[in-house]
Amino acid sequence: MAKIGAIEAGGTKMVMAIGDEKSNISEREEIPTTEPKECIPKMVEWFRLRNIDALGIGAFGPTAVNPKDPRFGHILITPKTAWINCDLRGPFLRELNVPVGYDTDVNVACLGEAVFGAAKGLSNVIYVTIGTGIGTGVMIEGNLLHGMLHAEAGHIHVERVPGDDFKCNCPYHDCCLEGMAAGPAIEKRWGKKGYELAGNDKVWDIESSYIAQGVATYILCYSPQKIVLGGGVMKQEQMFPQVRQKTLKLLGGYLVTPELDDIDNYIVPAGCGGDQGILGSLELGRRELEK
Amino acid sequence: MAKIGAIEAGGTKMVMAIGDEKSNISEREEIPTTEPKECIPKMVEWFRLRNIDALGIGAFGPTAVNPKDPRFGHILITPKTAWINCDLRGPFLRELNVPVGYDTDVNVACLGEAVFGAAKGLSNVIYVTIGTGIGTGVMIEGNLLHGMLHAEAGHIHVERVPGDDFKCNCPYHDCCLEGMAAGPAIEKRWGKKGYELAGNDKVWDIESSYIAQGVATYILCYSPQKIVLGGGVMKQEQMFPQVRQKTLKLLGGYLVTPELDDIDNYIVPAGCGGDQGILGSLELGRRELEK
Numbered sequence: 001m002a003k004i005g006a007i008e009a010g011g012t013k014m015v016m017a018i019g020d021e022k023s024n025i026s027e028r029e030e031i032p033t034t035e036p037k038e039c040i041p042k043m044v045e046w047f048r049l050r051n052i053d054a055l056g057i058g059a060f061g062p063t064a065v066n067p068k069d070p071r072f073g074h075i076l077i078t079p080k081t082a083w084i085n086c087d088l089r090g091p092f093l094r095e096l097n098v099p100v101g102y103d104t105d106v107n108v109a110c111l112g113e114a115v116f117g118a119a120k121g122l123s124n125v126i127y128v129t130i131g132t133g134i135g136t137g138v139m140i141e142g143n144l145l146h147g148m149l150h151a152e153a154g155h156i157h158v159e160r161v162p163g164d165d166f167k168c169n170c171p172y173h174d175c176c177l178e179g180m181a182a183g184p185a186i187e188k189r190w191g192k193k194g195y196e197l198a199g200n201d202k203v204w205d206i207e208s209s210y211i212a213q214g215v216a217t218y219i220l221c222y223s224p225q226k227i228v229l230g231g232g233v234m235k236q237e238q239m240f241p242q243v244r245q246k247t248l249k250l251l252g253g254y255l256v257t258p259e260l261d262d263i264d265n266y267i268v269p270a271g272c273g274g275d276q277g278i279l280g281s282l283e284l285g286r287r288e289l290e291k
Numbered sequence: 292m293a294k295i296g297a298i299e300a301g302g303t304k305m306v307m308a309i310g311d312e313k314s315n316i317s318e319r320e321e322i323p324t325t326e327p328k329e330c331i332p333k334m335v336e337w338f339r340l341r342n343i344d345a346l347g348i349g350a351f352g353p354t355a356v357n358p359k360d361p362r363f364g365h366i367l368i369t370p371k372t373a374w375i376n377c378d379l380r381g382p383f384l385r386e387l388n389v390p391v392g393y394d395t396d397v398n399v400a401c402l403g404e405a406v407f408g409a410a411k412g413l414s415n416v417i418y419v420t421i422g423t424g425i426g427t428g429v430m431i432e433g434n435l436l437h438g439m440l441h442a443e444a445g446h447i448h449v450e451r452v453p454g455d456d457f458k459c460n461c462p463y464h465d466c467c468l469e470g471m472a473a474g475p476a477i478e479k480r481w482g483k484k485g486y487e488l489a490g491n492d493k494v495w496d497i498e499s500s501y502i503a504q505g506v507a508t509y510i511l512c513y514s515p516q517k518i519v520l521g522g523g524v525m526k527q528e529q530m531f532p533q534v535r536q537k538t539l540k541l542l543g544g545y546l547v548t549p550e551l552d553d554i555d556n557y558i559v560p561a562g563c564g565g566d567q568g569i570l571g572s573l574e575l576g577r578r579e580l581e582k
Binding site: 123142156159220223224251253254255256 | 415440544
């Protein structure tokens with residue numbers, strides 16, 4: 001059995017794990033995301049001691065994920081200034097001398113869901129994380145989407161929900177999905193964190209209206225076979241029926257497919273119970289061994 | 292040299308062509324899109340007489356383009372009622388006994404542009420046609436997007452341009468891109484056809500504002516390496532600079548890439564001069580021979 005390493009590189013913490021080719025995780029550790037010069041050598045050392053055959057990294061963005069890009073494996077411009085232009089993949093490649101797969105955190109979560117989770121076996125899958133930010137992992141015809149950079153579909157424009165006068169929380173956009181509906185927007189709008197507002201129907205009515213706008217646009221653009229909604233905000237599972245019904249209403253009957261006729265099995269929670277990211281990173285590492 | 296057939300199956304006319312593996316077109320003919328029982332046998336006969344080795348079809352939608360779909364090659368629900376559930380691919384496969392590639396008209400146009408046109412050699416390309424409708428052809432990591440159905444990104448919601456009180460022309464949506472900005476919307480809004488309004492700046496100011504909303508959303512969702520805008524409405528080439536500038540404004544500096552820094556070469560007219568559809572169909576047919 002090969003020994004595969006996985007990193008879920010987040011803005012707050014780094015999750016490291018060791019697993020086998022069948023994605024059984026044998027060990028896991030978390031460290032805080034401090035500065036790269038402190039954080040990266042610690043992780044390299046952790047994996048060196050464990051003698052891995054390959055590594056998969058799912059990283060916070062924006063980051064260069066196209067292997068043909070000279071910046072491949074680098075974090076790009078980010079509010080976490082110490083990480084700007086940081087080569088996150090390179091040190092592992094050089095120090096551990098093993099193949100290193102690299103993609104965005106949401107793309108690997110999408111891969112995790114498509115291989116092990118709610119979208120198992122499907123080739124066209126969208127994973128949307130709604131938490132401190134909103135990000136989309138996208139698999140099209142079996143491939144994770146890269147292109148110019150990677151999807152940034154959390155920043156699509158949405159139309160203001162009538163009666164909501166919240167000032168968009170995104171420094172770049174007047175009214176984008178992330179700025180109106182990510183966790184920090186909920187907290188600023190209502191003065192409490194989302195989980196403290198669980199019983200307040202008005203909160204989730206507005207929230208699901210924004211999310212449905214995003215989901216409707218994603219369906220029209222990506223034509224996915226399944227849409228998986230994850231992240232901290234989606235732990236408010238009472239929102240699923242609302243998101244589903246509002247999405248159908250926005251689509252207005254224009255698309256007629258068996259998937260939309262079975263909406264409860266089309267727009268779904270993650271099937272990996274929070275492990276979609278680390279399992280996807282592991283799978284990314286495993287695939288490096290097949291190359 | 293193999294002899295390859297191509298069909299651009301549109302709602303108004305059917306374009307048929309014969310070409311070789313290097314996409315040199317030797318013959319071309321058009322017939323009106325009448326009823327399937329009249330139209331399809333005529334086309335089958337035309338190709339039978341020409342003894343082709345393979346055929347590629349780009350069809351108007353919605354249509355089933357996923358080879359695993361039992362409806363593969365069928366037109367689905369369409370305002371052209373005679374074509375509902377029509378098996379467009381089957382008769383050619385059975386009568387001509389050659390491999391038949393099948394995709395949407397906009398996907399094959401995207402393929403044409405990615406192989407021969409403005410996006411030559413790129414793997415992540417969006418082709419948007421803005422004409423009697425608005426449709427998007429999408430290539431991601433070298434593959435044309437299918438999934439649940441195919442992209443229908445012309446129907447994404449847009450925000451009403453201030454001062455525009457036009458009632459959306461789409462029977463399904465309150466304010467979608469196609470309903471607000473396709474050719475028929477221009478004609479209804481202004482009482483004249485687009486080409487008769489070429490000198491009216493206000494027309495193209497409003498039009499480019501809607502198109503830019505679509506393009507900004509496509510960039511965030513698809514992260515394409517190039518966006519090709521085609522179709523009758525985009526013959527108003529004075530719109531390109533406006534679409535580019537308005538798109539950048541909507542993105543708000545959030546994405547920083549070499550492509551966006553060179554916007555004049557990023558959002559571009561078709562490079563195949565109107566032949567992107569038929570050349571793409573030919574390429575689709577050629578690829579069948581490689582399978």
